[in-house]
Amino acid sequence: YKAWLQYSxxxxxxxxxxxxxxxTISSSCDASPVLWSAIEELNQSITQMFDxxxxxxxxxMSGKGVVLQLCSESExxxxxxxxxxxxxxxxxxxxxxxxxxGILYGTFHxxxxxxxxxxxxxxxxxENPANSLRLLNHWDNIDGSIxxxxxxxxxxxENDQFSQNxxxxxxYARMLASIGVNGIAINNVNVHQLETKxxxxxxxxxxxxxxxxxxxxxxxxxxxxNFASPIELGGLKTADPLDEEVKRFWEHAIKTIYTHIPxxxxxxxxxxxxxxxxxxxxxxxxxxxxxxxxxxxxPYGGLVIWRCFVYNCHQDWRDRTTxxxxxxxxxxxxxxxxxxxxxxxxxxxxxxxxxxxxxVSPLLGGLKETNQVIEFQIxxxxxxxxxxxxxxxxxxKEVLEFETYAKGSGSTVKKIVSGELYDRKNNGAAAVVNVxxxxxxxxxxxxxxxxxxxxxxxxxxxxxxxDISNEWITCTFGADPLVLSTIKGMLLNSWTTYENYTSPLxxxxxVNPGHHYGPNVDGYEYQAWGxxxxxxxxGLGVNRTMATGTGFSGQYYQKNAEKYESLTxxxxxxxxxFHYVPYSYVLSSGKTVIQHIYDTHFAGVEQVEQYRQxxxxxxxxxxxxxxxxxxxxxxxxxEHAKEWRxxxxxxxxxxxxxxxxxxxxxx
Ligand code: GCW
Numbered sequence: 001y002k003a004w005l006q007y008s009x010x011x012x013x014x015x016x017x018x019x020x021x022x023x024t025i026s027s028s029c030d031a032s033p034v035l036w037s038a039i040e041e042l043n044q045s046i047t048q049m050f051d052x053x054x055x056x057x058x059x060x061m062s063g064k065g066v067v068l069q070l071c072s073e074s075e076x077x078x079x080x081x082x083x084x085x086x087x088x089x090x091x092x093x094x095x096x097x098x099x100x101x102g103i104l105y106g107t108f109h110x111x112x113x114x115x116x117x118x119x120x121x122x123x124x125x126x127e128n129p130a131n132s133l134r135l136l137n138h139w140d141n142i143d144g145s146i147x148x149x150x151x152x153x154x155x156x157x158e159n160d161q162f163s164q165n166x167x168x169x170x171x172y173a174r175m176l177a178s179i180g181v182n183g184i185a186i187n188n189v190n191v192h193q194l195e196t197k198x199x200x201x202x203x204x205x206x207x208x209x210x211x212x213x214x215x216x217x218x219x220x221x222x223x224x225x226n227f228a229s230p231i232e233l234g235g236l237k238t239a240d241p242l243d244e245e246v247k248r249f250w251e252h253a254i255k256t257i258y259t260h261i262p263x264x265x266x267x268x269x270x271x272x273x274x275x276x277x278x279x280x281x282x283x284x285x286x287x288x289x290x291x292x293x294x295x296x297x298x299p300y301g302g303l304v305i306w307r308c309f310v311y312n313c314h315q316d317w318r319d320r321t322t323x324x325x326x327x328x329x330x331x332x333x334x335x336x337x338x339x340x341x342x343x344x345x346x347x348x349x350x351x352x353x354x355x356x357x358x359x360v361s362p363l364l365g366g367l368k369e370t371n372q373v374i375e376f377q378i379x380x381x382x383x384x385x386x387x388x389x390x391x392x393x394x395x396x397k398e399v400l401e402f403e404t405y406a407k408g409s410g411s412t413v414k415k416i417v418s419g420e421l422y423d424r425k426n427n428g429a430a431a432v433v434n435v436x437x438x439x440x441x442x443x444x445x446x447x448x449x450x451x452x453x454x455x456x457x458x459x460x461x462x463x464x465x466x467d468i469s470n471e472w473i474t475c476t477f478g479a480d481p482l483v484l485s486t487i488k489g490m491l492l493n494s495w496t497t498y499e500n501y502t503s504p505l506x507x508x509x510x511v512n513p514g515h516h517y518g519p520n521v522d523g524y525e526y527q528a529w530g531x532x533x534x535x536x537x538x539g540l541g542v543n544r545t546m547a548t549g550t551g552f553s554g555q556y557y558q559k560n561a562e563k564y565e566s567l568t569x570x571x572x573x574x575x576x577x578f579h580y581v582p583y584s585y586v587l588s589s590g591k592t593v594i595q596h597i598y599d600t601h602f603a604g605v606e607q608v609e610q611y612r613q614x615x616x617x618x619x620x621x622x623x624x625x626x627x628x629x630x631x632x633x634x635x636x637x638x639e640h641a642k643e644w645r646x647x648x649x650x651x652x653x654x655x656x657x658x659x660x661x662x663x664x665x666x667x
Contacts (some may be wrong), residue, residue: 017132024065064091082128101218133428151436222266266303323550324530365404386443501604506577541576
């Protein structure tokens with residue numbers, strides 16, 4: 001259960017040098033729940049790591065010791081959730097924030113330093129989160145199932161009830177606070193019948209209890225709502241956002257929520273998407289739908305998080321003019337500036353759907369006058385479902401560093417999502433989380449690094465994927481240098497490895513329909529979902545150029561549009577996302593596309609084999625349970641990677657009739 005909050009015993013010289021600073025914890029603040037969380041965390045962790053209980057006082061103590069304090073309102077260097085941490089000449093280790101949440105974040109920073117064995121005698125740290133919204137979305141259903149969940153059942157719900165395992169929820173809240181997550185939506189964006197009732201008093205008492213646990217850790221609770229609630233709960237004939245009765249229904253519903261949860265974060269809405277109801281049903285725009293709710297939650301300080309995953313999921317595969325990649329931009333760009341201040345559009349990182357490789361969504365940076373959060377998927381729906389090892393931070397990092405040219409050069413995605421580029425508040429990130437009730441939270445123990453990495457990266461996008469992996473590995477497995485270097489090597493290469501043996505050069509999909517696990521090259525080729533690779537005997541790829549294709553490349557600012565439009569300038573990892581090319585097309589490596597497909601697929605499997613060997617060296621250096629779990633996962637990954645390799649290679653060999661230059665077995 002402990003994930004990266006192991007607080008393993010620390011002995012020897014390091015323990016000796018830090019102990020004097022940890023003997024007392026004193027504070028001038030009132031003992032509010034958030035402050036109490038900080039004190040409790042310090043108390044427990046210090047006891048566990050250093051074998052003594054600190055003395056706790058609500059009067060500030062002089063001399064060496066931890067002091068938790070609120071700083072002056074006028075402290076301009078700090079945002080509300082920021083903190084300062086510094087050591088005074090007299091040995092006081094001051095953690096100060098503008099709010100108690102800031103103090104809590106500072107506390108976890110100190111604990112991270114202690115877990116990593118870093119000095120604390122000369123601290124001088126100022127930290128603020130880069131993104132104001134750092135949200136998680138749970139796709140949990142009341143029956144306990146999780147849509148796209150790969151780590152067991154829901155930690156919130158079970159058998160149509162709220163789960164009573166509050167201790168587990170508290171541990172989860174601690175983990176979230178330790179990485180700076182400040183909001184969670186606890187239920188699936190596909191809001192089914194029973195879940196629709198979560199906004200009614202019958203269920204709000206349960207939500208209220210969850211909200212109290214998370215509130216003590218600076219995390220606000222959100223709910224996903226059903227846009228058709230006025231019909232399903234209110235007995236109305238319509239859910240038209242401009243209808244007066246519909247508005248009255250929502251006014252009442254929202255008031256009820258806030259009576260139970262005064263600091264309720266807001267609502268998450270999947271409207272007009274994959275058969276969900278929405279304003280389109282009534283001939284209204286997405287803005288009319290979102291703004292109606294926004295006006296109602298505004299007096300309470302709530303947000304409407306409105307998802308942009310709106311596309312035609314009933315496409316005719318014969319229709320080559322419709323391009324799903326264009327949909328979000330087409331729907332939402334014309335509405336830029338029309339959304340209220342407390343509406344936040346939630347935009348998936350890519351224009352399709354969390355594939356191993358996609359370009360960045362052109363809506364990010366396209367929208368200038370609209371609040372937005374980027375949506376990532378921590379749960380590995382298309383990335384090996386927490387059986388395969390895929391450390392996602394390098395992928396997210398690439399997305400955040402992407403140059404949009406929205407306001408000339410320097411207009412990176414990270415500056416857009418943080419709100420810096422267009423000077424917007426209510427911006428940041430949301431992510432579909434990978435957590436369930438498995439003992440290790442995430443199914444694959446190493447998949448914890450993705451949750452950890454999401455929180456850390458959204459707090460501080462300047463961190464590198466490697467920095468984050470160093471922290472996570474050390475806090476999770478301790479300081480053994482071989483453990484650190486081995487796991488780090490595996491994590492940092494794992495995304496490329498997965499890409500190698502799955503779908504090539506940005507084309508995406510090739511998975512089994514429905515559950516999305518395992519290879520099926522034509523699985524979605526003749527389906528209604530708009531996800532095609534168009535492979536034939538001559539070549540493959542989707543022509544998304546303006547000149548002769550769907551025109552998607554034209555949704556980018558000029559420099560990017562030109563780059564993607566051009567066959568030679570298009571980044572090769574995205575070649576097949578933008579272009580249809582013959583198998584004989586030669587890449588910069590000098591290899592043809594078909595040879596590249598063969599080579600990467602063989603290489604990917606070999607890399608997984610290496611991970612297995614590397615992991616074996618860690619036997620005895622990691623506790624048996626976690627060691628065995630990962631070893632087993634790697635064995636399965638190896639088998640399934642071979643499946644991917646052979647099916648993809650065989651498919652393209654049969655389509656193209658072109659031999660592998662190295663004569664390896666292809667079937
Ligand atoms: O990728 C798709 C998933 C759906 C999900 C949807 C979405 C919650 O396969 O399971 O529905 O995305 O993001 O809304």
